[in-house]
Amino acid sequence: LAKTTQPISMDSYEGQEVNITCSHNNIATNDYITWYQQFPSQGPRFIIQGYKTKVTNEVASLFIPADRKSSTLSLPRVSLSDTAVYYCLGSARQLTFGSGTQLTVLP
Amino acid sequence: ETGVTQSPTHLIKTRGQQVTLRCSSQSGHNTVSWYQQALGQGPQFIFQYYREEENGRGNFPPRFSGLQFPNYSSELNVNALELDDSALYLCASSLWVGSALGSPLHFGNGTRLTVT
Numbered sequence: 001l002a003k004t005t006q007p008i009s010m011d012s013y014e015g016q017e018v019n020i021t022c023s024h025n026n027i028a029t030n031d032y033i034t035w036y037q038q039f040p041s042q043g044p045r046f047i048i049q050g051y052k053t054k055v056t057n058e059v060a061s062l063f064i065p066a067d068r069k070s071s072t073l074s075l076p077r078v079s080l081s082d083t084a085v086y087y088c089l090g091s092a093r094q095l096t097f098g099s100g101t102q103l104t105v106l107p
Numbered sequence: 108e109t110g111v112t113q114s115p116t117h118l119i120k121t122r123g124q125q126v127t128l129r130c131s132s133q134s135g136h137n138t139v140s141w142y143q144q145a146l147g148q149g150p151q152f153i154f155q156y157y158r159e160e161e162n163g164r165g166n167f168p169p170r171f172s173g174l175q176f177p178n179y180s181s182e183l184n185v186n187a188l189e190l191d192d193s194a195l196y197l198c199a200s201s202l203w204v205g206s207a208l209g210s211p212l213h214f215g216n217g218t219r220l221t222v223t
Contacts, residue, residue, distance in 0.1 A: 034211055043197050043214025087149060097149035
């Protein structure tokens, strides 16, 4: 299993760019890296997924270096509604969530 | 497309009782996974079902069991409930293609189980 490590919490202000880094030292060759967002009393929601280099969608970018031992989720111009817990996953089979990163966006 | 739905949304049980939680997968998905999420923690993987068979299990005792039906809906059964079983139980569906996960997980909003 690819065990992941993330910062426990981060604070930011509205309009700033936020980068959350996750380490996954023992990621397997066929594992994708996936990030989820979770609001209180809701299930996690898929944000973005990648295998290597950079992936961008309408809400975020994901940067993965060549060794794939870490990844960085980038949220451009965050708003108050981006306050949530963010999880990274690095496994193609057993899907093990870490404790996630609590992002708090301040006005 | 129809998303993942779970029922009931809330449930209160007494220690020692049994509980069944239900999940309807997103259309087009063939795999369902169940998670337990205690307050303030990340979801913990219980097990995954593919083609009606258990296809992976986390560190949970046998009193946690499941079923997947031909229409890909699923049940989570927990016997001999303990106080520590109080948690949010999440179901997620996905598409398994060959030996790999072909889609991200799509989660329901969970069942909040309270054991007293």
